[in-house]
Amino acid sequence: MxxxxxxxxxxxxxxxxxxxxxxxxxxxxxxxxxxxxxxxxxxxxxxxxxxxxxxxxxxxxxxxxxxxxxxxxxxxxxxxxxxxxxxxxxxxxxxxDWTRRHDHMQQHSAQHLVTAVADNLYGFATTSWYLGEAVCHIELHTGQVTEEEMAKIEDTANQKIRESTPVTIAEYQASDPRLIEIRTRGLPEDVVGAVRVVSIEGVDANMCCGTHVDSMADLQAVKLLHTEKGKAGKTLLFFVAGSRLLSYLGECVSRERGLNTLLHSCPADHTRLVEKNQKELKGAQKSLREALKDLAVCEAKTFLGVEPRPPAFFHHRHDGDNDYLSAIINEINDESVLKVLTAGEDKGPGILVVHGPPALVAQIGPRVCEILEGRGGGKTRFSGKVTRLGKRKEAEKYVLGALNGSVKET
The missing domain is CATH 2.40.30.130 (Elongation Factor Tu (Ef-tu); domain 3)
Known part of the structure; x- marks a missing residue:
């Protein structure tokens, strides 16, 4: 129907x-x-x-x-x-809801246009398409679409829009032999009644049940955004058209203004400045890692210099990481010393490492991880991800109690 x-x-x-x-x-x-x-x-x-x-x-x-x-x-x-x-x-x-309907009409008609142009120019058949909430994509039966091919498809499609190419819809009986000549991926098995054929004058005729614009001019313009690798040698071609294209452009302009403020520059310099900032950030991160390693060595040496030596070494650093904790363990270089080390937000999530005598690690590691509300594992070195570093004092109290208990037992 x-x-x-x-x-x-x-x-x-x-x-x-x-x-x-x-x-x-x-x-x-x-x-x-x-x-x-x-x-x-x-x-x-x-x-x-x-x-x-x-x-x-x-x-x-x-x-x-x-x-x-x-x-x-x-x-x-x-x-x-x-x-x-x-x-x-x-x-x-x-x-x-006209805003939603008109948007769908524009995207669907744009899909027909881009599909037909890609097929007519390069023989790229469309095997499926997706009308997303923000952008749409067409699945093309080709392993690659070059930048030059994208530009040609986009230019040709927009030329048809500028020419106000008419779009017409005709109805046929399902048994009409003329349908054999019309491009389609096949009719649904439960189709009932007349079959609709949507035609873009001089460009395409295709069976379709959707709602469409009556002139390509209603699309205003279509923009091909990018491609992604699809399944089995296919390529996904992403696009926007009509009012959605204007909204997309507005969002781009808004982001551009934000970058102008953050980078203190004009749009032409954005890429260069971001690359410069990334390079500087990598350098700063490298320096920070080296500084943390040096700090870890100092923390370990400070502990080793304490007399009498405490029964366990508890240490936490909010900006530390696994490398930092490993550096402490390597510098102490003594498996007989029980080390309970944490890094991360002072009262939030982070990481836990318990290192020392295997029997103690096996006993204490899982319980400390449980107290800090995390998960982990390991024998000589117990490692885990935790969510409640604010409970470190409770964990420390448990460890000291366990150590005192083990001393009494011996």
């Missing part, structure tokens, strides 16, 4: 009747996790709300003033999931 939304892509309101309404539950993503949500499953005589299909997400909007949270196609029906129920047989007005 071809729905009202597919024949009238630019309309935003439509009055129709409720055919059925029943309670239902659907998965809704909340904070990145799927959650079962109660709603109502509603069908209408027809709909202005596009059900997901052809790589295009579904529309959002209202029906009878009730929020529509999802629309899916089930055979020849468009099934709507609403936040509230509607009376069966009632006449209601559907309203589509």
């Amino acid at each position: 071809v729905f009202y939304c597919q024949r009238h892509c630019y309309e935003t309101k439509y009055t129709t009747k409720v055919v059925s309404c029943k309670p239902a539950k659907i998965d809704v993503v909340v904070d990145g996790k799927k959650k079962k949500t109660a709603c109502y499953e509603v069908t209408f005589e027809d709909t202005i709300l596009f059900p997901e299909g052809g790589g295009q997400p579904d529309d959002r909007g209202t029906a009878g003033g009730v929020e529509v949270v999802r629309v899916v196609r089930r055979g020849g029906e468009a099934v709507h999931y609403l936040a509230g129920g509607l009376e069966e047989g009632a006449t209601v007005t559907q309203e589509v």
Whole structure:
């Protein structure tokens, strides 16, 4: 079935009747996790709300003033999931979220255009595409798309946009022999009724169920962003078009202004200054590592010079790392000395190393790690990642108690 939304892509309101309404539950993503949500499953005589299909997400909007949270196609029906129920047989007005709809129309039509141009120029067939929330990508059946090829595809596509190339939609019966000549990746098995063919004049004709612009001029422009290696010798080509391109450009300008302030420079100097800062940062990090190593040696020597020597060496440094702790162990160079070393945020997460007599390490390491709320392992050297370095005093008290207990036992 071809729905009202597919024949009238630019309309935003439509009055129709409720055919059925029943309670239902659907998965809704909340904070990145799927959650079962109660709603109502509603069908209408027809709909202005596009059900997901052809790589295009579904529309959002209202029906009878009730929020529509999802629309899916089930055979020849468009099934709507609403936040509230509607009376069966009632006449209601559907309203589509035009900003979302128009964005999807622009991206989908841009995909048809870029797909056709890439195929016409270089024989790069599109095997799939994805309409993301921020950018879209096309999967091309080629192992590589060069910068020169990207530039040519983009320039050719934008020329068709500047020419206001018309876009038309025709309907055919599924048995019509003319469909054999039209490029497509195949019809869905559950297709019902007429088959829609979207044509970009002089460029492309392709079977598609999605909503589209009526002129390439509505895209304003298309920008190819970059490529990534896909699966099995394929390449992902990323793009934005229309209002999404303007938003993308606005975000780039905002970031550019921020960099102007941070780098005290104009955009032309950003790359050079960032590379300079990275080089200086690497040098500073190297110097810091060397300074920490020297400091570790000093800490170890200070401990070794204490008389009488304490039963254990407890040490923590907030800006230390594994190399720093290892330097202390290497400088003391005595396995008979129990060393309980930590590094990281004074009251937050960090690392733990317990080194010394194997029997003591095996006994004390896991318990200290437990007190500091972490996980780890090891025999002569117990290493772990912990989350509560603020409990170091509690861990130290346990270690000293354990040592006193072991002395009494001997």
